[in-house]
Amino acid sequence: MLRAFLAGCLAALFLSTGLAAAQSASGPMVEASLVSDRSSVAPGETFRLALHQEITPHWHTYWRNPGDSGEATRLFLDLPEGWTVGDMVWPAPSTYRIGPLTNYGYEDQVTLPVPVTVPADAEPGTITITGEGTWLVCEDICIPEDATFEITLEIGESVDDANGARLIEAAFALAPQRGVDIEAGLTHDGDALILSLAGETFAPGPDGIRELYFFPHDGGVVNHSAPQPARIEDGFARIDLTPGFLTRNAINADYTGVLSFEAFTGRNWQRRVIEVTAVADEQVNDLAAPAPVTAATGGSGGGTPAPAISFWQAALFALVGGLILNLMPCVFPILSMKALTIVQKRGAERAHARELGLIFGAGVILTFLALGGLVLALRGLGGMEVWGFQLQEPWVVAGLAALMFLIGLNFLGFFEIGTSLQSVGGHVQGNDRSGAFLTGVLAVFVAAPCLAPVMASALAFALAQPPLASLTIFAFLGVGLALPFVIVSFEPRLLAFLPKPGVWMERFKQFLAFPMFATAIWLVWVLSVQTGAAGVLWILVLFLAISFAVWALRSPTLLSRAAGIAGVLLAAGALWTTANLEPAAIAAGNGEYEEWSPARVEELRSEGRAVFVDFTAAWCVTCQVNKLGALADNRVRSAFAENNVALLRADFTNRDPVIAGVLAEHGAPGVPFYLMYPADGGEPDILPPLLTETIMIRAVEAAAGN
Amino acid sequence: MAISRRTFTLTASLLAATALSFGAAAHAQPVIGERAPDFTATTATGETVTLADFSGQTVMLEWTNHDCPFVVRHYQGNMQSLQDEAAGNDVVWIQVISSAPGEQGYVSAERALELNVERGANVAHVFMDPEGVIGRAYDARTTPQMYVIDGEGTLRYNGGIDDQPRPRAGDPDPIPYAQIALNAVLAGEEVETPETQPYGCNVKYVD
Numbered sequence: 001m002l003r004a005f006l007a008g009c010l011a012a013l014f015l016s017t018g019l020a021a022a023q024s025a026s027g028p029m030v031e032a033s034l035v036s037d038r039s040s041v042a043p044g045e046t047f048r049l050a051l052h053q054e055i056t057p058h059w060h061t062y063w064r065n066p067g068d069s070g071e072a073t074r075l076f077l078d079l080p081e082g083w084t085v086g087d088m089v090w091p092a093p094s095t096y097r098i099g100p101l102t103n104y105g106y107e108d109q110v111t112l113p114v115p116v117t118v119p120a121d122a123e124p125g126t127i128t129i130t131g132e133g134t135w136l137v138c139e140d141i142c143i144p145e146d147a148t149f150e151i152t153l154e155i156g157e158s159v160d161d162a163n164g165a166r167l168i169e170a171a172f173a174l175a176p177q178r179g180v181d182i183e184a185g186l187t188h189d190g191d192a193l194i195l196s197l198a199g200e201t202f203a204p205g206p207d208g209i210r211e212l213y214f215f216p217h218d219g220g221v222v223n224h225s226a227p228q229p230a231r232i233e234d235g236f237a238r239i240d241l242t243p244g245f246l247t248r249n250a251i252n253a254d255y256t257g258v259l260s261f262e263a264f265t266g267r268n269w270q271r272r273v274i275e276v277t278a279v280a281d282e283q284v285n286d287l288a289a290p291a292p293v294t295a296a297t298g299g300s301g302g303g304t305p306a307p308a309i310s311f312w313q314a315a316l317f318a319l320v321g322g323l324i325l326n327l328m329p330c331v332f333p334i335l336s337m338k339a340l341t342i343v344q345k346r347g348a349e350r351a352h353a354r355e356l357g358l359i360f361g362a363g364v365i366l367t368f369l370a371l372g373g374l375v376l377a378l379r380g381l382g383g384m385e386v387w388g389f390q391l392q393e394p395w396v397v398a399g400l401a402a403l404m405f406l407i408g409l410n411f412l413g414f415f416e417i418g419t420s421l422q423s424v425g426g427h428v429q430g431n432d433r434s435g436a437f438l439t440g441v442l443a444v445f446v447a448a449p450c451l452a453p454v455m456a457s458a459l460a461f462a463l464a465q466p467p468l469a470s471l472t473i474f475a476f477l478g479v480g481l482a483l484p485f486v487i488v489s490f491e492p493r494l495l496a497f498l499p500k501p502g503v504w505m506e507r508f509k510q511f512l513a514f515p516m517f518a519t520a521i522w523l524v525w526v527l528s529v530q531t532g533a534a535g536v537l538w539i540l541v542l543f544l545a546i547s548f549a550v551w552a553l554r555s556p557t558l559l560s561r562a563a564g565i566a567g568v569l570l571a572a573g574a575l576w577t578t579a580n581l582e583p584a585a586i587a588a589g590n591g592e593y594e595e596w597s598p599a600r601v602e603e604l605r606s607e608g609r610a611v612f613v614d615f616t617a618a619w620c621v622t623c624q625v626n627k628l629g630a631l632a633d634n635r636v637r638s639a640f641a642e643n644n645v646a647l648l649r650a651d652f653t654n655r656d657p658v659i660a661g662v663l664a665e666h667g668a669p670g671v672p673f674y675l676m677y678p679a680d681g682g683e684p685d686i687l688p689p690l691l692t693e694t695i696m697i698r699a700v701e702a703a704a705g706n
Numbered sequence: 707m708a709i710s711r712r713t714f715t716l717t718a719s720l721l722a723a724t725a726l727s728f729g730a731a732a733h734a735q736p737v738i739g740e741r742a743p744d745f746t747a748t749t750a751t752g753e754t755v756t757l758a759d760f761s762g763q764t765v766m767l768e769w770t771n772h773d774c775p776f777v778v779r780h781y782q783g784n785m786q787s788l789q790d791e792a793a794g795n796d797v798v799w800i801q802v803i804s805s806a807p808g809e810q811g812y813v814s815a816e817r818a819l820e821l822n823v824e825r826g827a828n829v830a831h832v833f834m835d836p837e838g839v840i841g842r843a844y845d846a847r848t849t850p851q852m853y854v855i856d857g858e859g860t861l862r863y864n865g866g867i868d869d870q871p872r873p874r875a876g877d878p879d880p881i882p883y884a885q886i887a888l889n890a891v892l893a894g895e896e897v898e899t900p901e902t903q904p905y906g907c908n909v910k911y912v913d
Contacts, residue, residue: 068908069848070905101911138907141774142775245865
């Protein structure tokens, strides 16, 4: 009997030591200590003890709600008679994504304070407090650890302990603020769980607040791994959560949690955390649903960027963006066509010029609306809504190149359509109207890929809005693009500055053929990047067939008509062939740049390097301008080298869902797009679409932590 | 303990790969009171079984990873006694191993059976789920995580084995949620707490 009992004890002992051996084989993953903010305490005062953890790199311990798995750190104190202890203070957690699961916790180091109150009648002298800490520490596997502590304090005067006080103050600085006046409510909206928020905190709106995320204190309230799209509008916010098992069918209690976001201080973005209580079945604002989040890729915070401008700002930006589009390199041919029309209409009746101007404007705006509708339709189909996408289609590029080539031929006088020189003098022709309208259509089509800086945020906003609002933004882009020309058509005094008509006009028109050909050459180059040598071959065949068809059709005989039709068929065949070519692998002509992949970014970042990513495409003119300008600048390149910045290039010339996903995640409507990841592992900086040497050097220094 | 450190890179590429599918539908949500997700599983003894094969019997699914400290702790007697009691009530007890190759808890079929002999485990089947297909269908997050399916094929319990992530000396006795649910189903009663927060190690899914 006794023997059996002893054997049982031994077995228990063996099992527990076996467990202990299992976890200490590689040494503890957490160096833990018990610290105090006082070396000597006064009777009646409340001071703080804290469990301080130094965690092995890449491992983490857990927050009060560990998320999908894991276990919160705990501290048990053995206090003398009459001493009382309060609740643990938890600094704001980070988010860890492991496969389909999400955890909340801490890495590197964390200090977890508890308030301790000394009884008023405590006798002066020396006292020893013992405690035990238990925690789970995980990388991809988990190890439960524990430790016992002992701390000796004097009772008498209140004296700070410098080291303990420093750690504990830092923990309080990172802990959620309490008592901030925020109303919060939790309601259902279909399958979603809506956290509605109201308070002065949200007054800055999306300009001053981003990365909004809710960490519930308890498990089961939300699905931790679901994205949390958010909308912020002056004084109100709304986060769309996915319910957990506690809230799926009904919200039976008020739930507390931590609201985490980044606030703009005027110079930089700083994380803030606030404790809120979400009242069951209460809705404190009526904001519309935020745009869905397409991707969430690790890092801390885990919030989603909300569109950072208000509706009217976006409309204004869209207008200015449209105006700027007039000055972009790829709109130049269109501008020259407009210039030509203006020159031709000199002396025409003003009313007619106005009419043409308005028709052109209508063409522009309607085309923008049509494109906007298309984007919305694609978004509805779950397609990637990325601007400039039409130039990712080889057949569009080829068709556009052929069109430019044809216009060039026309300007050189190879064939005539509609207006000829004789019609300068102002015969009203139906052709003028349709010509003006088509000019408008063409202007939009060619301008779209040129992302003017301001257009980026307006588009990001448009894509995250309900359909009507997005279409308004698109319309404003069109207004901006058409405005200069419409003004000229309405203000004939501006025309007075133009020279008199004469033979030079014919020369001028011929000269304009060359920008057209230049544009065609650029598009052929884009196609060569997209489809390789075969694409170049077929587009040249297309040029040949088109010019032959035009030449043949100029003569009215049956034979030449037939030949012309044959040419048209050949042209269509060439275009069809181009459209069906396999996309070429992007040539690795990146020089100092490596090919981008999310994995490569993480790899380089884990080496503690800053990483610069250039999201670019052959059809993006601004990208080429940056590549040959700021990015090629010697000072910028030496700044890269001195700070050991890793350079990656993501080529978006052809479709790429991974790149499209990253663009969407950052709210970028297209390329150019530049990310600078800091060396210290923080969130990346988004650089403006038009780079300068100064911007680049500052960004490099900030990322390197200088 | 051997530590298979998964590199950052793998995590990152996994994130990238799942990023796009991660948006609207994070994962399937098995719903209490509805049909349990169907499965076609390969067992450690090489059989192929489906959920329909167990029609008329109560099924207990236990997600496991023999090296996870939480699993180790429950296999010091608690899990085995639950299994014995279930077997006595004609319950089909199934272990599911969703650890991917190279991850903690991944074992050959042979080793899985061996482990159960060593531990004195009493289970009807061990499902080899290295691709994580069954795990994701059931949205299994931790080891251990328990599911009870009644004879109609309806999911009646999903969650933790009990309410104590760490049984400690001086702690109250744990509330054995999974056992209570199983007994309610066997008695033909409603399960009072059909869903709880599972705890333990995360399931080591394939990248």
